[in-house]
Amino acid sequence: MEPELAQRIVDGLRDAGIGFVSYLPETRLSQILPLMREDPSLMVVPVANESEGVSIAAGASLGGRPAAVYMEGSGVYVSSYNLLVVGKRLGVPMLLVVAYYGSTMDNRNSFLYAYPGIHLVPLLDSLGIQYEVLEDANQLEQKIKSAVRMMHAIKQPVALLFTGEYTV
Amino acid sequence: MNRYDCFELLAPLIKDQLVVGSLSGQRVEWGHLCPYEGNLLVASMGAALGIGIGLALVLPHRKVIVLESDGSLLLSLYNLPTLGNLNPSNLAVFVFDNEVYSGTRISEPTATAGNTDLAAVARGCGIPQATVVRDLDFFRSEARKALEENLLHFIVCKVDKTTGHRQIQRSTEDLWEHKYRFVRYLERTEGKQIFLGRG
Numbered sequence: 576m577e578p579e580l581a582q583r584i585v586d587g588l589r590d591a592g593i594g595f596v597s598y599l600p601e602t603r604l605s606q607i608l609p610l611m612r613e614d615p616s617l618m619v620v621p622v623a624n625e626s627e628g629v630s631i632a633a634g635a636s637l638g639g640r641p642a643a644v645y646m647e648g649s650g651v652y653v654s655s656y657n658l659l660v661v662g663k664r665l666g667v668p669m670l671l672v673v674a675y676y677g678s679t680m681d682n683r684n685s686f687l688y689a690y691p692g693i694h695l696v697p698l699l700d701s702l703g704i705q706y707e708v709l710e711d712a713n714q715l716e717q718k719i720k721s722a723v724r725m726m727h728a729i730k731q732p733v734a735l736l737f738t739g740e741y742t743v
Numbered sequence: 744m745n746r747y748d749c750f751e752l753l754a755p756l757i758k759d760q761l762v763v764g765s766l767s768g769q770r771v772e773w774g775h776l777c778p779y780e781g782n783l784l785v786a787s788m789g790a791a792l793g794i795g796i797g798l799a800l801v802l803p804h805r806k807v808i809v810l811e812s813d814g815s816l817l818l819s820l821y822n823l824p825t826l827g828n829l830n831p832s833n834l835a836v837f838v839f840d841n842e843v844y845s846g847t848r849i850s851e852p853t854a855t856a857g858n859t860d861l862a863a864v865a866r867g868c869g870i871p872q873a874t875v876v877r878d879l880d881f882f883r884s885e886a887r888k889a890l891e892e893n894l895l896h897f898i899v900c901k902v903d904k905t906t907g908h909r910q911i912q913r914s915t916e917d918l919w920e921h922k923y924r925f926v927r928y929l930e931r932t933e934g935k936q937i938f939l940g941r942g
Binding site for chain 1: 763783785786787789790791792793794795796797798799800801802819821822824825828829918919922925926929930933935936937938939940
């Protein structure tokens with residue numbers, strides 16, 4: 576991903592009102608990590624498991640700091656129980672910033688990633704989680720704002736799946 | 744020592760702290776003894792401690808109390824290294840360890856009935872002050888310290904296997920209603936809007 580695009584993601588999160596990010600590091604969007612840590616308006620918290628990322632973000636969100644969880648697509652599988660019982664059943668707004676590995680637009684796709692990639696969207700559908708797939712930088716900031724607005728409106732997790740240009 | 748007796752000692756100490764609870768009989772017993780707006784009893788295993796950590800991080804001026812169980816913590820041991828590294832000084836964690844998965848019809852042993860020592864696990868994850876409480880007098884003094892001191896506390900309370908919660912009438916409040924009550928309480932006491940209609 577071009578450095579300018581990473582900066583636009585971080586600026587977009589901040590400008591949409593996100594103030595807290597829990598994360599488990601991954602490769603594709605990793606340029607956003609140092610930028611998020613440098614941004615004084617973001618509280619950035621590393622976790623050991625994406626399920627934990629979801630529960631910690633839920634606490635931050637209910638405490639009044641709009642929250643995001645940054646994870647690889649694999650993290651949606653790992654955190655699916657907490658997404659269901661905390662995100663959906665309790666009803667907690669949070670933004671899922673997901674590196675959509677293994678999609679047909681993933682520039683790093685391989686036999687390692689394709690199967691989890693193929694099943695990611697059906698998994699989100701089965702959980703009833705709203706999502707938007709981002710393949711290029713067109714209207715990036717507006718898409719982040721719309722997703723954040725949706726998460727506040729429905730008080731549930733909403734996912735942004737970054738692939739294509741973001742996985743270079 | 745049993746959990747209900749511990750809760751009877753803990754409940755009068757609650758003033759404006761935020762209390763996050765998990766599942767099982769403790770949710771029923773705590774909700775019955777302390778029906779308080781600052782309760783967030785999430786009714787699932789493996790999430791309470793994470794939610795408590797998040798609350799403690801964004802509200803550093805509020806004391807956050809987490810009521811966990813052995814089964815719930817065993818499901819989310821990944822919280823412990825994160826807790827040990829973040830070390831939030833406004834968080835008090837009580838793990839009520841009765842060594843069983845206790846449902847309405849089952850009492851099956853957890854790993855703590857065997858060789859697992861949750862306080863030792865916590866110490867290994869960077870929480871050196873993690874301690875074990877086995878009697879009510881010690882519980883009383885540790886609970887007071889945990890609520891008064893500005894220091895992370897992690898207290899494993901070894902309690903008897905009890906089924907008294909099965910006799911307590913369950914609340915009809917659903918989880919969204921419960922969450923709204925908690926958030927409106929926080930909005931009122933923090934003087935800020937938390938749920939945004941339009942983002």
